[in-house]
Amino acid sequence: MIKINDLYVEYQVNKGIFGGKQTIHAVNGVTLEIKKGEILALAGESGCGKSTLAKSILQLEPVKSGSITYEAQDLRKFAQMVFQNPYASLNPKMKIGDILREPLEINTDYSKEKINELVKEKIKLVGLDESCLELYPHEFSGGQRQRIAIARALMLNPEFILADEPVSALDVSIQAQIINLIKELKENFGLTFLLITHDMSVIKYLADRTAVMYLGEIVEIGKTEDIFANPLHPYTKALLGAVPKINQKDKKVLLKGDLPSPADLPKGCKFHTRCPRVMEKCKTCPPCEVGASHIVKCFLYC
Numbered sequence: 001m002i003k004i005n006d007l008y009v010e011y012q013v014n015k016g017i018f019g020g021k022q023t024i025h026a027v028n029g030v031t032l033e034i035k036k037g038e039i040l041a042l043a044g045e046s047g048c049g050k051s052t053l054a055k056s057i058l059q060l061e062p063v064k065s066g067s068i069t070y071e072a073q074d075l076r077k078f079a080q081m082v083f084q085n086p087y088a089s090l091n092p093k094m095k096i097g098d099i100l101r102e103p104l105e106i107n108t109d110y111s112k113e114k115i116n117e118l119v120k121e122k123i124k125l126v127g128l129d130e131s132c133l134e135l136y137p138h139e140f141s142g143g144q145r146q147r148i149a150i151a152r153a154l155m156l157n158p159e160f161i162l163a164d165e166p167v168s169a170l171d172v173s174i175q176a177q178i179i180n181l182i183k184e185l186k187e188n189f190g191l192t193f194l195l196i197t198h199d200m201s202v203i204k205y206l207a208d209r210t211a212v213m214y215l216g217e218i219v220e221i222g223k224t225e226d227i228f229a230n231p232l233h234p235y236t237k238a239l240l241g242a243v244p245k246i247n248q249k250d251k252k253v254l255l256k257g258d259l260p261s262p263a264d265l266p267k268g269c270k271f272h273t274r275c276p277r278v279m280e281k282c283k284t285c286p287p288c289e290v291g292a293s294h295i296v297k298c299f300l301y302c
């Protein structure tokens with residue numbers, strides 16, 4: 001459905017009080033396919049390039065090189081985004097009905113009646129009542145607002161939804177409702193999702209495939225069940241080690257140090273400054289990629 005080929009994204013930021021600019025290398029040679037009807041999760045720490053990659057897929061971030069190919073002509077109708085913070089993503093001065101009508105009024109020539117009918121259909125689809133349409137965003141809980149944000153994303157019948165940390169701003173008690181809603185939308189309507197999250201338990205429950213990202217590179221990708229049963233890359237092992245488990249028997253791999261600055265990328269394997277298995281060659285040469293359906297980028301396997 002979407003093919004990303006050798007994508008690089010970088011941008012300039014101010015250096016600070018000493019002046020000058022520095023280049024942030026946010027995405028560094030990502031090649032990835034998002035398949036129709038799947039939930040592909042993008043995992044990794046904050047600052048690893050997940051959100052920049054997502055924005056570049058929606059053409060919200062200019063790319064330096066590489067390509068993104070879509071199975072669609074009109075990106076606005078094909079793809080929509082659900083943001084992390086449902087408190088900031090809905091206009092507080094607009095009634096919910098107006099928020100949901102807006103995408104149809106701008107992008108279609110439907111009659112007023114048809115638009116109202118579709119708005120009612122979508123608000124019901126996300127588990128809310130028609131009476132919500134006359135209320136303002138502040139009259140809803142975080143979970144209800146995220147349902148409204150999902151309804152707005154569905155208004156133009158997109159095939160692909162990019163969900164950027166869709167539950168991390170919500171109370172744990174209501175996270176499950178939104179997670180289940182995403183699962184239902186995928187199963188009942190065949191929607192395709194790119195799910196960006198640092199929460200490995202959300203990924204385990206929702207995602208068909210998982211890509212692990214570190215400093216702008218995909219270091220491991222495969223079926224979610226394979227990634228969780230048999231993580232290969234030391235970084236993936238560390239991410240999974242951070243998820244609390246009852247009766248933990250195996251030794252945890254813990255990450256040392258902080259994520260290096262994407263303005264000053266390490267040479268060789270970008271993970272070598274924090275890797276518990278680092279070898280001399282890792283410090284100078286970029287590792288190869290091995291595997292077919294479960295791919296890993298690490299010298300331990302080549």
Ligand code: SF4
Binds near residue numbers: 275297299
């Ligand atoms: Fe660690 Fe070397 Fe593998 Fe990089 S290539 S993850 S430094 S063992």
